[in-house]
Amino acid sequence: MITLVYLQVSSLRLLFRPCLFQLLAGFWSAEVRS
Structure with missing residues (x-):
C-alpha cells in the first residue's frame, strides 16, 4: 500500500x-527584462 502511494507521488x-x-x-x- 505504502509503496503504491510512493510510486504515485514520485x-x-x-x-x-x-x-x-x-x-x-x-x-x-x-525579472531580467524589467
Whole structure:
C-alpha cells in the first residue's frame, strides 16, 4: 500500500517538475527584462 502511494507521488513529481522549471524560467526572464 505504502509503496503504491510512493510510486504515485514520485511519478507526479516527475510530471510536475518540468512545469515548475518552466514557471521559474518564465519568472526569471521577466525579472531580467524589467
